Amino acid sequence: MTEPEDIVVGAEFAAYRDGLLDAVRPAGPTAVRTTVRRRRRRTTVVAAAAVALAVAVPVVANAALRPPPAPPAGTPTPEPTPSTSGGPSATARPEPTTPTSTNVAPPAPGGRLTRADLLANIVDVPAWLPETGCPGGRMRLSDRLQEEGDITVAGMDHGDVDGDGDVETAVLLRCLSGTHGPTQVVVFDRDDDGRIVTLGRVFRSADPTPQVLLAVDVRPDGTVRVEVADIARPTAGGWPLEWSQRQWRGYRWDGDRFEQVSGDTTFGENKHAVNLSVTVEPLRWGPPDAAGGRTGTLTLTVHNASSQPASGFYVEVWMQAGIGPDGTGWSVCEDPPPPVSQKGENLPCRVGPLAAGASRTLRLGLRTNSPSSGNGLVDVAVAGTPDHPLSDPWTEDNKVRFSYR
Structure with a gap:
């Protein structure tokens, strides 16, 4: 026992x-x-x-309170042993105790961290998506975003996330990368020695969606809620946040990782977003005419890759000075560009509409009065209306260079 x-x-x-x-x-x-x-x-x-x-x-x-049992009958009673000192037997007195030392390490602080705590210590940041170029691993966070790769605290909340009876800190991190920054929510705690450690990543922004995390909230039951938005990239025309679809998604710690337990998992089609792309063929000048000028045709194709129709789109052709529009191909433009410019300005053309999933090919005639060769640029952008504004947040395939000779 x-x-x-x-x-x-x-x-x-x-x-x-x-x-x-x-x-x-x-x-x-x-x-x-x-x-x-x-x-x-x-x-x-x-x-x-x-x-x-x-x-x-x-x-x-x-x-201890019960009296000892009586000896059996006939058992002799033992005689008391005489003291060898001749005096009464002395009872040993306890020695005075020394007070316990007060030099004891205080208990380690809990996982309730402040922004100052996170900025003052080296922390372990989980990996970002590779294409973002943002660093992961052990590092110091930045007070503000100034240089590429800086990571800062954009928000936080506290609660018992892992069910150990202590409080942890859920932190919204933002990284500076290009024209917009990826985001992720991470839970930090302290170990028994008071060091800040990473419990795990709750969720991170992605491509194509959600492109940004907006806020974090820890519920009393330990659920970490994250507000996400499908689109939040700055574009040439701007992208107001009210055009984005926003959701709250909940995550719980299962002992090894965070798993989603509430909220939506996908977004529907954003009615303000249209994904356009453009391809261009090289331009070749024809033989000189009677006036000594040369003409050619620029062929380009615009494709609407989204399920949202575009009420129109803009095309801008950039070439060197002395090249201007020629022929009837520019009649597709709602407002054809002016004659040849000597300043090298762009040649704009507004066309529309363009249905969802559809493509449209333009054949735009050009004329030059002197032999010329080089590289041009075609830029395409979506056009909306005051009642139904549109923007293209995916601009990587909206600009294409071409050669002419």
Whole structure:
């Protein structure tokens, strides 16, 4: 039978052993999960010891209050042993105890972190999508976004995320990359030594959607809610946030990672977003005419890759000075460009509409009065109406260079 004292000693030994293991465990998500499990195990052991003591103490106390049993009949009564000193037997007095040293390390702070805490320490940032160019790993966060790759705290909330009875900190991180920055929500905690460690990544922005995370909120049951938006990229014409579709999605910690438990998982078609692309064929000048000028045809195709129709689109042709429109191909434009310019200005053309999934090919005649060769540029943009504004947030395929000679 295990004595109460053995249970207490076992619990103390378990706590001592865990303290030694803390000194060799590396910081990081694995260490955090191990610490959480150890805290729960330690709580169970100590609770068991307390129950055992609660049962054992009354038993010992009752035994002390009962008188000893009488000896059997005929048993001789032992004679008292005389004192060798000749005087009364002295009872040993307890030595005065020295007060316990107060040089004990204070308990490690919990996982409730401030923005200042995060900026003042090196933290472990989970990886971003490779194409963003944002760094991951151990680093210092920035107070503000100034240079490419800077990462800052854009929002935070607190709550018991992993169910260990302590508070953790859910942080919205934003990185500066190009014209817009990717975002992700990460939960940070402290280990038993007070170091800031990463519990795990809750969710991160993606391509094509959601392109941005807007806010984070921790519920009393430990659910981490993240507000996401399908589109939030700055474009040439701007993208007001009210044009974006926004959702709240909830995530719970399952002991190893965060899994979505509430909210939508996809977005529907955004009625303000149209994805246009353009392809262009090289331009070749014909032989000189009677006036010494040369003409050619620029062939380009605009494609609407979205399921949202465009009420129109703009095409701009950029070439060197001295080249201008020629022929009837420009009649497709609602407002044809002016005659040849000597300043090298662009040749604009507004066309429309363009149905969802449809393509349209333009054959635009050009004329030059002197032999010329080089590289030109075609730029395409979607056109909306005041009642139904449109924008193209996917601009990577809206500009194409071409050669002419």
